[in-house]
Amino acid sequence: MRNPLPKYFYCVPSLGLSFFAASAHAGPSEEGFHGFLGAGVAYRADYDGAKERRALALPVSMLSYRKGAFDISTNEGLRYWAVNNPDWQVALVLGADFGRSERKTRFGLGSERLVGMGKLKTTPEIGVSATWTGAGMPLSLDLLRAADNKGHGGTHGSLSTNLPLYAKHKLQLTANAALSFGDGRYQQAYYGVTPEQAARTAFKAYSPGAGFHGMDLSVSARYALNEHWGAMGSVGYHRLLGDAAKSPLTERKGTPTLFLGVGYAY
Numbered sequence: 001m002r003n004p005l006p007k008y009f010y011c012v013p014s015l016g017l018s019f020f021a022a023s024a025h026a027g028p029s030e031e032g033f034h035g036f037l038g039a040g041v042a043y044r045a046d047y048d049g050a051k052e053r054r055a056l057a058l059p060v061s062m063l064s065y066r067k068g069a070f071d072i073s074t075n076e077g078l079r080y081w082a083v084n085n086p087d088w089q090v091a092l093v094l095g096a097d098f099g100r101s102e103r104k105t106r107f108g109l110g111s112e113r114l115v116g117m118g119k120l121k122t123t124p125e126i127g128v129s130a131t132w133t134g135a136g137m138p139l140s141l142d143l144l145r146a147a148d149n150k151g152h153g154g155t156h157g158s159l160s161t162n163l164p165l166y167a168k169h170k171l172q173l174t175a176n177a178a179l180s181f182g183d184g185r186y187q188q189a190y191y192g193v194t195p196e197q198a199a200r201t202a203f204k205a206y207s208p209g210a211g212f213h214g215m216d217l218s219v220s221a222r223y224a225l226n227e228h229w230g231a232m233g234s235v236g237y238h239r240l241l242g243d244a245a246k247s248p249l250t251e252r253k254g255t256p257t258l259f260l261g262v263g264y265a266y
Helices: 018-024 184-191 195-200 242-246
Strands: 032-045 053-067 070-073 077-084 088-097 123-132 139-146 155-168 171-182 211-224 229-240 254-265
Touching: 032 229, 053 254, 088 139, 155 184, 171 184, 184 211, 184 242, 211 242, 229 242
Parallel strands: none
Antiparallel strands: 032 053, 032 254, 053 070, 070 077, 077 088, 088 123, 123 139, 139 155, 155 171, 171 211, 211 229, 229 254
16 A cells, blocks of 8 residues: 555555555456546544544545556556566556655645654655555566655555455455555655754654564455445554654554545546
């Protein structure tokens, strides 16, 4: 989610949509339009490290179109599949990080506790996504860099894998794990406090270093109701690590995540 979804429209670790993250690393789909439309309820923290959590009713949209080695989707941005063979898939990525608000918003990340920190603007990103399946289970690396100095202005990524637990009849269960990391600029944007921000808030100035900042573990389920309709759910745990866990913005290092929904695939 990238985290990782955490990422484009939704944040995978924050919303617990880990089954979407797994499908994103399965390689390019068949040519043409593909999609999934639905709705669900997510339980998450107001921002990464917040104590306050809430349940959100939200739409779920995964729309994609592929032509040749290119595909574009609502959750993974624009991709060019430079390598696509049974053991290796490598894609060049153009996407976005949607930042964080200093106030609570309807769907995005934010809290009144952050008033004075300023809004972290949307960041256009370029990068690479690679998956190796030679070990019998996918091992994926996502690496994304800010395309300009707006937003976080840094580089971040994740290491992730997923393991099928059960697949029989209409039910599929999958275990998912991910480690997220960032350089100093990315860490400062999300977990740091500049002297200017400290002067406007009750937080002390803080400068985190580069490193791993999050770990996500989850189990996701999908149940086919018929040829097109399906129910899905995910329950997980998000844990802040390293300097992110020590940030004055962090009230709670560990947060449970939950998502339940239904949708139509075509």
